[in-house]
Amino acid sequence: MVTSFPYLAPFKFNLLCSFFFLLVLLLSSSLVSASDFEALLTLKQGFHNHPENWDSSNSSSVCLWTGVKCHHGRVISLDLTDLNIEGSVSPCVLSTVDSLIHLSLAGNNFSGRLDEFKTMSSLKFLNLSNNKFDGGLDGWNFSNLPNLEVFDVNNNNLTSFLPLGVTKLKNIRHLDLGGNFFYGKIPQIYGELISLEYLFLGGNDLQGSIPKELGNLTNLRLLFLGQYNVYEGSIPKEFGKLGNLVHLDASSCGLSGPIPKELGNLVMLDTLYLHMNRLSGGLPREIGNLTGLTNLDLSINAFVGEIPHEFVNLKSLKLLNLFMNKLHGSIPDYIADGLPELETLGLWKNNFTGEIPRNLGKNGKLQVLDLSSNKLTGTIPSNLCDSNHLTVLILMNNFLFGPIPESLGSCLSLIRVRLGQNYLNGTVPNGLLYLPQINLLELQNNYLSGNLSENVDPCVLNPAKLDQLDLSNNLLSGPLPNSISNFSSIQFLYFEGNQFSGPIPKSIGQLKQVIKLDLSNNYLSGLIPSEIGSCPHITYLDLSQNNLSGSIPPEISSNTIMSYLNLSRNHINGSLPVSLGSMKSLTTVDFSLNDLSGKLPEFSAFNASSFVGNPLLCGLFLNNPCNLSLVPSPSPNIKSSGEYKLIFALVLLVCSLIFAGAAVFKAKSFKKGSDSWKMTTFQKVDFNVSDIMECMKDGNVIGRGGAGIVYHGKMACGSEIAVKKLLGFGPNNKKHDHGFRAEIETLGQIRHRNIVRLLAFCSNKHTNLLVYEYMRNGSLGEALHGKKLGAFLGWNMRYKIGIEAAKGLCYLHHDSSPLIVHRDVKSNNILLDSHFEAHVADFGLAKFLSGASECMSAIAGSYGYIAPEYAYTLRVDEKSDVYSFGVVLLELLTGRRPVGDFGEGVDIVQWSRVQTNGRKEKVPLIIDSRLTAIPQDEAMHLFFVAMLCTQENSVERPTMREVVQILSEYPYHVMGYQPAPSSSLLINNSNNNNNNNNKQQSNDVKKG
Template structure:
């Protein structure tokens, strides 16, 4: 018995030993299989920063110790954390062998191609984050196999096709983010069956169709994002009132129509409600007063009517209220002053009447206030800046009366004050013009009186000041010259007396000076020549005496000079005619005498009213002094021998010039072959590396094969562009960057910058497919645009090449979308630095894409060549402030885009000989719009002639004029530009932003009145 028991125990022990051995063997095999899966995964990944260097197949360390790998107690891989490692390439299907994987984080990299289909075999997966990559195609089918998945984040990729229809079958999902992709079609009604969903993001796609009412069944939902680029053309389902746990609802710019359902008042937990940029109609529901937790309410750019409901008084936590650009009526409710946390109040461009609430600002938190373009009356409340947080006060275009509150002179936080076009009186408050942060003051078109306060000397940031059309008097204070930042100074049509202080040109950045329509006396100071950046000078309609200072010839950028209707005497300095930029001038109605200088272009009206003047354009010819005409006398000197000598010298010079041009042309044509000859050793010995940002079917040698002289399709300061056909048949554009050669092996941050550019994804941005480099030469590979550049088509001499109006309009708004993405949706923002028609490319359907984005900055940062600063813009497109700041920012891009719009409308290049010396397209257009016929004359006849809708054209022209304003502060943002252009065809787009509040008034205006509106820009 004892032996039998011992035998049984021994047998059991052997069985347990065998089982443990088998388990250990199985576990070892499993771990080894996971090691192989990770190694296979690494093989398809490009890891430029060597984050995965410790992933070694022959290494002794456990995969659980590898970077980004997490294991459970059984040493099985349960987590893969590869976020933000600058990885690229593709994801191997071997990923499916990590059967115990629970967490997969691949976000913020550059992975391309599709997600592997085997990902749906990872049945233990709970967290999947592939956001901010370049994955494309459709999401894998049978996603519903991931029955444990809780978080699915695919934001900001290239996924396309319909939304996954069976996604709702994953009952465990709590977070679904599919925004920032190219999904199309409608939202499946079955998506209303998610039982546990808390976060749902569909924003930034191309979804259409009605919004399913079934989404109202997602009662656990806390955040819902459906706006931007989607176009549902649908009303907000009333069932959304069932989403009682919702904290954030963002449905901006997604084609909403109809009324705001009163059921939204049931969302008592709501913190943010964004419905702007749609076509919503009807009144604001009184039920919104039930949203007692609301902090941000934006219903702007819709078609809402009626009054502001009194129930909004219950929104005691509200910080932002934006109802601008609607059709709201009634008064500004007094209860707005009682909202204790209100910081931002935007009500401009409505039909509001009555006074501004007397207590507004006493909540101590008011920061931004814009009530402009209404019908408000009464006085400005005295306590707007009670909390010393107020930055903007914009009340222009109303019917306000009374004086400017003295309290604003003590508002230390104030940066912008716009009170123009009202009926304000009284004097400028003491202290106002000495505020430390004040940058802009507009009180034009009022009845303000008294002097300019002397403390203006203490306004260090003031750049724009407009006091025109008031009743200001006294003399101009000498302290005016101590404004270091002033760029525009307008005091026209007042009652100023006394002399022009010589100190006025001590302002180092002064660009525009208008003192016309006053009672100024004395002479024009010779110190005016110190205004080196002055472009506009208007001192007309005064009582100035003395001569025109000859020193004015030293103002290099002067393009507008008006000295008319004064009492000036003496001659017009002949050297003024040599100013390269002077194109508009008026010397009429003075006491000037002597010959008229040989200006390049002028008319007789600029000199009339001066009996002593003489010249070819006037009935009084100048007396013959014996020296002959100034313009012809040099031809009468010398004899025949001098003429023969001149001809011989000219022929020799011409022959030498032909020879030099021939040598230069030869070098330019064959410079790449010459470069390869002299650098053949480095090109052949240094390995080429192709960094892919998209799915590529070609290699570095195949890219190099494109670099043939016969493949060149473009040249520019940034480099040479070649057309290449890959073995797969794909056509690409290859740009060989300029400024390479000796020293180019130093990276200077180029790789990091190019990685950033590779992540940019937008339908109106040319796709950067990859970068090919051997550390001495950099090649950029782009998608090929078969219709070339906008500039080539606009300025083609082929009469058969025409772009009709609708095509030009579409190109304008598509290019604006691309720049808007760079300025507002990239982090950090990207300033293009070289916006021009040649950098707007067109695909086979004339769909516009912005090219060369950000590359100017790359060149500037590399330090390869001293001439790289020239890439910060192209001649004719460069903003005026670049001349004295040598810096460009997003406002510089906007100026350049305004020039492109003018090209689209006129068919002219930015610089044309017909404009005159020193005159660009911006100045030419400004001159043309002074008359109705001029507006018609500037339009390109190839747009379609009489069939072009003039109102639409004028609206786009106004946008172009706003974009090309001389002052950066006057230019709209690119987001504003997009909305203004959208407003041109309201049947296609929603509403408007920013300065587009003036555009809506133009719709329906008679043609004969449109030019009057343009002149006011």
């Protein structure tokens, strides 16, 4: 065959060589050295669970194990990322696998301490991120890792100073120490890591100034310094030498002073994030040199002056955020003409004047535009939505006039439109109310006129997502459109203060989701449609100051949750439906100035002012009693008192027998089914029901309350838990579950650093147990008001705890899905871990928010923390939590309990207002006497925030997101344990004010 086909010989030879090569490669990859095999077996013994194919009986299979790669008989890569492995890892075991070049333990649940690496001289990649490591890096011997290129311990629980040993890693390219609890200053020696391309130090508790030596890292491409860190001073001008830098994030870390003009040398920069600091001065024109910049966020600072003309060179800019500064002047035209890639423009809450650039949006890429709360004049540009990319348009609270552009009525991409508080006139553009994606439309407090258009083609334009529509206080007229029924998702509908006329359309009964409906102060006439009774979620109905007539439809009373009903100043006649008296949820009613007649139903909670102006109404408390002769007299008592006593005794005896039998049956059934436990886990845990039951001993009780008993337990693996046992009648009795079901539903889906973690839920026929992560330092209430810790919980720590608790509540109110109102915010429900980091806890009373206040059947919460509107009306929303949090801030400031220290009927809010007369300057009168050398500006600022949160009118309270921002305005002591700056005045509560004592107190403040 060879002689017949000589041209096939080379082919056969090559095929044979390839086969031989593959065979050698297969053998070399399947056989592994004994030392590597033994090391991996020892490593496996530390795991509580492991990948299924880790077969310890066959050493030849090692190279086929999940996460293991081999080369020439040696393990070169161990990648266990996101395998949910639990247990411990001993670096000294891995040190024998000295050919490793890739080691990743990210995304698992390893615990314990990281000991010393010794002989892993070939290691090039190490990733330990997303674990639960405790302790620090003090035991690491980095000198034995000369070839390490990647070192990643992101998102663990590591503490101590930043490790100095990493400076021995001369080949390190990627260093990630973020998301831990490292404290102290950034070492200047870090400037010697000249090979670094990626440096992440964000999310720690770092302090001090940023060392200028970091400017020597000329190979850096990404630099993250912000989040939770609180630095002193400004950005080092030496950063201008980082010529290869692509991404710089120094946001939310307390920086002050001007932006150094040297940053204009960073021509490779793509992203510059410096938001949420205290930077000041003008915007440096040198930023215009960064022609490759895509994202620029300088918001929430104290910049002044105008936007420099040099920003016209930022041709690649997609995001420009300058909001919440003190900038002035006009918005440059080049923002519309010269930034062709611009997608997001946020300039709100400044002092900009002049007109909005005419060509804004003409580039066809604009998606988000917020210019609200400025002093802009002129008209709204007509081409904002030329390419149907615009999703958010917020121009409220300016001085804009003229009509709303008709083009917005066909902008199918719009989601949020807020144009209120301007001087706009003309008509509402056809189609604007019926855009398919829109969920918020606010046009209130303008001079809009004309009729509202009908939705002519609901198949094309159907506002299925519209949640809130506010057209109040305009000059709109004509009938209400019948196509109002297309607003199938509307919850808030405000049409008050216009000139609408004609009847209320019956189609209004199709608004099945509406919560608040206000049609007051118009010219509406005709009957009140009975279809309103078909709106099951309505809590607020105002039809006052119209020309409505006829009788009140009894169908209105079919709504069992309505709390506000106002039908005053109409021409309504007939009698009040008797069924209105059974609406227990009503807290405010007004039927005054109508033509009502007949007998008043039994309203127990209202006074005569709600019914004045109806002369034909009669009732005892109206000073117009009805004809008593028409009321039948009670029938004579035909039974003797003795007969009543006998009947009562027999009934009492029967009830006693029934209760005794039920108790015996309950005891037997409990004994029979006490062992049938069901356990649901929300995290990876290393314990079972038997381990939990072992914790539930009298000697382990750490807390008792109305909802249950809390036990402390330590598992065999070393982890610690807190077990909360329900005191009630078991999970099958919803009436007595004490909020456990709410707590499970809430905590099971929450993931936030400042919210306590629910690990598991156990239940049997009679008992419920909740298993939490253990908080070693108890509650804030115990720390403040207990005998041991209160005196040592210093000012820095208190301010830090305040911000952390605010962040947890901010997540519940603004970022969780669905949004959650806690309903029991108090210092005893803010728990402190071993690092004194705050965690919001106890969700037994939590409620999911549907976008409006809810009416509760009874008051829930803790005395002294309950908001006024909740106590009076049983209506609760997120602003009720804000009030309670304000009380917590006053506890932090004064060290006093909410009630009991101020006399009968006086709480901490009233006492604080009286003592200070509401003035920040008098704050020293109420500060906790155990605190010394407190920065006066911070104390006054905390008091100011507390007073905002505890406003009587809930509308005047800030949101929790605003609370976080406001508290962060004084960041010297926030998250950083720094002494007050020398310019700050100190409040000294000590009687001894000599210089030596003041110096010692300042040193104490440094230690937190």
